[in-house]
Amino acid sequence: xxxxxxxxxxxxxxxxxxxxxxxxxxxxxxxxxxxxxxxxxxxxxxxxxxxxxxxxxxxxxxxxxxxxxxxxxxxxxxxxxxxxxxxxxxxxxxxxxxxxxxxxxxxxxxxxxxxxxxxxxxxxxx
Numbered sequence: 001x002x003x004x005x006x007x008x009x010x011x012x013x014x015x016x017x018x019x020x021x022x023x024x025x026x027x028x029x030x031x032x033x034x035x036x037x038x039x040x041x042x043x044x045x046x047x048x049x050x051x052x053x054x055x056x057x058x059x060x061x062x063x064x065x066x067x068x069x070x071x072x073x074x075x076x077x078x079x080x081x082x083x084x085x086x087x088x089x090x091x092x093x094x095x096x097x098x099x100x101x102x103x104x105x106x107x108x109x110x111x112x113x114x115x116x117x118x119x120x121x122x123x124x125x126x
Contacts (some may be wrong), residue, residue, distance in 0.1 A: 011098050018094055023086025027081045033076030046077060055085055055123040089123060092116050 038044045050058065062078050067072070092115050099108040 009102055011095070011102075014093055014094060014098070018091050019087060022083055022090065026084040026087065029076050029083060030082030031080075033073040033078075033080060035075035036076065037069065037100050040073065046074070048074060050078075050081070054126055056080060056125075058082055058085075083108065089116075092119055 005025065030087060034044070034046065037046060055062055059082055060080065062075060065075050096112040097104045099112055103109075112120060
């Protein structure tokens with residue numbers, strides 16, 4: 001059993017991991033969808049408009065496709081776009097939880113909560 005002091009949570013490493021994971025997952029889905037589309041159609045370009053006016057509606061249409069088993073290249077591209085849009089939201093949520101439960105910093109918790117509320121409104125409700 002080690003008697004070394006417990007290392008506090010490294011917020012910068014956590015935020016970096018969240019951002020890196022979100023971007024890499026997004027790129028993986030985007031590339032998979034684009035390559036699949038290119039291999040099946042011979043056209044490397046995607047010609048379509050995004051469905052839904054906010055991230056919630058955008059994800060609902062994708063979830064419907066997944067539940068019906070309608071896997072298409074467009075679904076993978078949509079998931080990649082959605083993950084990329086959701087990455088900063090998860091980053092701010094992690095910051096809020098860090099300031100609230102680890103730092104116990106009321107001022108930063110309030111400001112981060114305000115940013116999270118604005119992001120929630122703009123991504124899911126507008």
